[in-house]
Amino acid sequence: MSWWAWVAFALAVYLIGLGLPLAWAEEAFSGGFFAGGNSAQKVKVEAYITRLPEVERPVLVVKAVVEPGWHIYSLTQGPGGPVPTKISVLAPERVRLASRLVVFPDPETHREAAFPDVLVESHEGTVHWAGELEINSGVGDLRDLVVEGSFLAQPCDASSCLPPRTQRFSARFTENPPIEKEVLKELVKRLQAAVTQGSREESTRGSTEEAEGGIKSRDQHKELAGPREVELLPWQPFSLERFKHLVGPEFNPDQLKITLFNQSSSIWYLVLQMAAGFLGGILLNVMPCVLPVIGLKLFAFMQQAGESRWKAFWLNVWYSIGLLSVFALLAGLAITLQFGWGHLFRLAGFNVVMAAVVFAMALAFLGIWTIPIPGFVGSGRAAELAEKEGVLGAFFKGVFTTFLATPCTGPFMGSALAWAFTQPPLTVFLVFMSVGLGMASPYLVVGLFPELIRFLPKPGPWMEVFERIMGFVLLGTVLFILTFLDWPYIVPTVGLLFAIWAACWWVERAAMTGITLRKVRAWVGAVGFVALAWLLLFPGIPVQERRIGGLLRVMEARLRERVQELALRELGPQSEISPIANQSSGNSSGKSGGYTVLVDCTADWCLTCKTLEATVLNSRPVRDALRDNRVVLLKADWTHEAPEVTQFLKWLGFQQVPVIAIFPAGRPNEPIIFTGWYTQKDILRALQEAGPSRNMEVPGGGLAG
16 A cells, blocks of 8 residues: 555544544534534623622622523522533632622522423523622732633523533623613622621522532422432532532641541551552452453463473563563652552543554454564464463563553552552552552462463464454453543544554555565554554544533433432332431521531542442442431542542542542541542441531532432
């Protein structure tokens, strides 16, 4: 294939991998797929800074004009329903909201068929929000101040909704903003009422809530909520602002006195943690992340059958060296860059590369090409499969297997690594290497006692069938890795995989000739083709927008809530799990703090996190304890780059998940921490020690129930 044919094919991949997604996005937001047009045209946002009579500080006024026939949802929209509007002020070091936002006019409350159990609060027409600003003393003349902010809203009409979209706004000072006088008077009244009560009122009906979904309480929710068999755990998305508001102004990350259950710093405890890490490393071999590539080692075992004990032992030693080299690398990253276990899978680039490598290996198993490492994997012919494993192949198998293992945390292993991250560098290295030795130990034992694998059949034509099966298993692993990527990366990554497919086929085709020069030219052309495809498919993806991805996450969240609700309904009647929001009475004072807060630091790529959430946090005894103690639940999602979650973990002294942090009411600087594996008994004991929330208000997401 000539060079121009490669370029033409690369351009075709580019059009498929990048052009179509852009066309889909254009179609989706111009009335095609979502039948509603561009969300930016449905809601127009303006913002002003001004002075209002009888209001002490400057006031930020945000004005939204919603197109006729469309509506958006309130700041106080409860969980389990449509996406609430969110207003944020950027550059908090220069200026921040000193009061909670007030709104005029009040949102309309009604039912929607899509959310039969949720009170829906919506705005139509023109809506104004206002909040007092606290300006840094270093800021000069108010007339020169520009406040940057973001406005997130989901426009809907009677039959469809557009994806939530964030619009940026810039507010400048003006003495006479283009807003009706009656509206300004009403905003002044509500700002004064908010200051008097110490909280923001979004309406004269007495609702109170943070500008970004903080504290609220509506007695009428009890009247309008309707019957439900069970109340889901009301997880709220984590943000440092929300967290600090809930735990109170006493919180100081520099004064934390962390209680890490079973923590010790003695030499015997180090030995115990190394033993736990060793045992966790052994169990890591049977975790879902590693199982798909165990077939590589099975091939090696089959090839070693009948070999001398000495040669089999050294091949397994080299496999273990490759495995341990990755653990040494991860230990170095943990010590120098504070990379936690599984941190690499938060990086989109790493996931794309891993998907490409696993896909190339799957193609080798399926007979498309031969990896040019002796004994790594053949091209599918039985005679070549019987080729003896080489040192280089054994080493890279160990490296590859370990990289794929990093999303999983086995039993015993999580607590050992979590403890190690709080210790000196030498301890970190020792614990990491103990996990690596545990993972390598089965292969070293087989190397020492090769008779353990004599039950395996000798290499033969039957291995080709097994090889094909493992190829399809690896393709499933590729799909698993793709779930870690944001939506904008998915189609370009698939395009890259197709380019790798073509390149592997071309390399294998040239290898059949046996001419060295032609093989070299084929490799150069294939590598150049894949590199060109990479450059064309990933020229710069607007991940921050995530418009289509945002819609998919909304759909996914609602589906998960529905599945969870159906599952919980099987556990018992309403009398056993009653909604906490309906138990509160009286008006809110709006003061911050006084809550017992549980923060779940988790990630979609962390299978241990998901297992513990399903089997421990969502178990009936734990749910009952969370309800009885009126615990506020925050979910800190670390699936992708999340600076606030990273900062929170640094405060606690960790660089990996899962981490459960319980902050007792009135004692926010004395958190109780669980990391790695924990049990119902552990959580129940910690909740008993932490005690219930003292603040009787109901947060925006509700209390656990």
